Amino acid sequence: MATWMDCSQIDLDLELPLAKRFLPHQAAMRAAADDLLTAMKKDLPAGVSHLAHLVDLRTFGRFRSEAKAQAKVMGINWRDLMLAGAAYDLTLAYFGCSTIAAATSEGPVLARNMDWWPERQLARHSYVIRNMRKGRAETTVAGWPGSIGLVTGMSAHGFALAMNAVGDGVGLHKTGYPVMLHLRRVVDECKSFGEAVERVSKQTLAAPCLVTIVGTENDERVCVERMPTTANLRYADGDSPLLTTNHFRFGEGDSRDGVGTLQSTSCGRLQGMQDMLRDKEEELSDEHLLYILSGERVRLAITAQHIIMRPRENRLRLCVPKSLLESN
Incomplete structure (x- = not known):
């Protein structure tokens, strides 16, 4: 029985x-404001409310009009949405994620777990959000009503991306662009x-991160391992799966840390994905990928979403664990 x-x-x-x-x-957006956004605000570091203005300045007002339009429908202050768009940079230790970029006969597939806080509220308010023009989805995002930044998204121009958390032991790079808002751009x-x-x-960027990007051909699979001011590109080895969890992998023996307690599970989840992919005997269907992502060696307690993106088809599938939809 499916667990998603x-x-x-x-x-x-x-x-x-x-x-x-x-x-x-409006109904979905107000529900997200009352439940998800309220929970997110409680867990943001104390005294960060003034940073909404700084985020707006750093992004040159790029998201201000959209934040105000959504906030009006949701009945909240638009600055709360600006802060939510910079949540990764402000609360790095809350995030994780496990990502697979695999080659198939029908082009690459990007499949990932989003290990994100607050997981239960996020699961309740997760939607596939499509930005449409003349009946065509120009962009598709695994998000929530009111979200401005993104960590998982796809463009009709033939690529998809997913961000994983990683630490560098240095902290916030104050002059960098907020990660989730840059990925939205x-x-x-x-x-x-x-x-x-x-x-x-x-x-x-304002913080380190790992961004897996896939195109429409199997040789278009890369993980961009980002420090705030530098980048290393780790491409797939032939048709082998390109895997990412929460530690830098460019070059053997890299000693930089993962994210908080996630470091202790990062390599185990990576090995779990490797083992389950090695055992596959057929083409990677959505169900096979969901089976891997929901497995006990890969899924975490904060896994809020399972996502599969196929850029050649411009198709994104978003699932959430059924256990998170149950009453506390």
Whole structure:
């Protein structure tokens, strides 16, 4: 019996003005504000509310109008959405993730667990969010109503990306661009796999991260291992799966740490994915990948989402663990 459940979909019409774009989804957005956003705010470090203004300045107002439009529908302060968009940089220790970029006869597939806080509320409010123009999904995101930044997304221009947490022992790079908001720009603006890799590699970031990017061909699979100001590119070895958890892997013997207690599980999850992929005897179906991602050697207590993206088909599937939807 499957331990996961498929999530619903929200389509946003890009041809509508911002003031009207989110109104059809007001019920879902207000529910997310009351439950998920409230839980997120409780766990943010004390005294960070003033940082919303700094995030807005650092992003040159790029997300301000959208944040205000969504906040009005949700009945909240738009600055709360700006802070949520920088949550990764502010609370790095809460995040994890396990990611597979695999070659198949139908092009590459990017499958990942999103190990994210607060996992129970996030699972309840997870949606496939498609930004539509003339009946076509220009971008597709595994997100929640009100989200501005992203950690898992796909572009109709033939690429998908997923971010995993990693630590460098240094902390916040105050002049860097917030990671989730930069990845949103990459998915929105880049026109090819190559351009996405370049944009992820070159931007100075507020925090370290690992970003797996896949295109429409099997040789278009890479993990960009980012420090705030530098990048290493780790490409797939032939048709072998490219795997990422929560430690730097570029070069053998790299001693840089993972993220908090996640470091102790990072290598075990990596080995679990390797073993289960090695045992496969057939093409990687969605169900086979979901079986791997939900396995006890890969899934964590904070695994809130299972996501599968196939850029050649412009298709994203989002599931959440059924156990997180049960009453406490």
